[in-house]
Amino acid sequence: MGKETVLVIPARWASSRFPGKPLAVIAGKPLLRWVWEAAIRCRRVREVIVATDDRRIFETARAFGARVEMTRSDHRSGTDRMAELAERIPADFYLNLQGDEPAVDPEEIDRLILEAGSAPIVTFRRRLAPGEADNPNVTKVVCDRRGYALYFSRAAVPHVRNGAAAPPRWAHVGIYAFQADALRSFVGFPPGELEQAEGLEQLRALENGVPVIVLPTAMRSFGVDVPEDIERARAYLEEKVNQR
Numbered sequence: 001m002g003k004e005t006v007l008v009i010p011a012r013w014a015s016s017r018f019p020g021k022p023l024a025v026i027a028g029k030p031l032l033r034w035v036w037e038a039a040i041r042c043r044r045v046r047e048v049i050v051a052t053d054d055r056r057i058f059e060t061a062r063a064f065g066a067r068v069e070m071t072r073s074d075h076r077s078g079t080d081r082m083a084e085l086a087e088r089i090p091a092d093f094y095l096n097l098q099g100d101e102p103a104v105d106p107e108e109i110d111r112l113i114l115e116a117g118s119a120p121i122v123t124f125r126r127r128l129a130p131g132e133a134d135n136p137n138v139t140k141v142v143c144d145r146r147g148y149a150l151y152f153s154r155a156a157v158p159h160v161r162n163g164a165a166a167p168p169r170w171a172h173v174g175i176y177a178f179q180a181d182a183l184r185s186f187v188g189f190p191p192g193e194l195e196q197a198e199g200l201e202q203l204r205a206l207e208n209g210v211p212v213i214v215l216p217t218a219m220r221s222f223g224v225d226v227p228e229d230i231e232r233a234r235a236y237l238e239e240k241v242n243q244r
Contacts (some may be wrong), residue, residue: 003044003091003093003113003116004046004091004092005044005045005091005092005093005095006045006046006049006085006091006095007042007048007049007095007097007109008049008078008081008095008096008097009032009036009048009049009097010051010052010081010099011032011057011061011099012052012053012057013052013056014054017225018224020056021100021224022099022100023056023057023060024230026233026237030064032060032099033061033066034102035097035101035102036048036050036066039104039106041106042106043106043110044109044110045110045113048066049068049069049085050066050068050069051069051071051078051081051082052069052071053071053072053075058070069089071085078096078098079187079201082094082096082178082183083183083184090180092179093116093178093180094178094183095109095113096175096177097175098175098223100223100224100225102224103220103233104175104221105219108217112175116213118179119211119212120179120182121176121177121179121182121202121205121210122212122214123174123176123202123212123214123215124172124173124221125141125173125214125217126216126218126220127168127169127170127171128169128170129171133169136154136155137225138154139154139172139174140152140153140154140156140157140172141153141171141172141214142157142170147213147214147215147216148211148213148214149206150206152200153200154199154200170214170216172214173217174223175221176202185210186205189204189207191204193207195207
């Protein structure tokens with residue numbers, strides 16, 4: 001019997017770099033709707049829920065047919081928002097899909113759920129593209145031979161010294177799935193020194209000895225972080241619609 005999985009799309013209005021981002025219209029639809037429409041095509045998900053603390057987002061999402069839950073406004077991250085929902089919506093597995101990821105592939109989400117096994121936390125990695133190694137906005141991940149994360153960083157890791165052969169380099173794709181117990185434990189840990197230094201929430205798991213499996217994927221998901229990303233998203237989504 002498979003895991004009872006709830007997919008949560010955290011969506012907040014008060015982004016410092018792009019206020020109101022979830023409702024930004026791209027190719028005729030709010031960004032949040034593009035993400036939700038991809039999420040509801042996942043076959044291994046019992047339910048898709050938009051979690052927000054903003055009434056404008058709540059009303060818009062409900063109008064296009066989403067289940068929406070209001071959450072507290074003091075959450076530091078989407079994971080904290082998802083954990084609040086987990087307190088009142090029981091499931092075995094909770095998957096966090098950010099509301100600014102319009103290029104997500106539902107088949108890859110299903111594969112993540114299928115291959116998660118008993119790992120406490122599961123996420124994705126993709127091959128690092130040329131020019132991304134020194135970009136601090138692209139999170140890098142180093143894994144052991146079994147696929148468990150050794151470290152996440154904004155720096156160009158691993159460093160290649162004295163002309164040594166370069167190993168494959170990986171970028172982290174920020175889609176997370178948590179076993180229910182792991183989610184409760186994770187949000188109970190205080191942010192550690194590494195998390196605060198790098199500004200990467202996933203380091204909290206490693207600092208507390210929680211294993212994180214990082215599955216390789218060819219999915220070229222990207223986030224809409226600033227208004228300048230809208231044009232890229234529009235071109236991608238229009239091409240995707242035309243291919244159907």
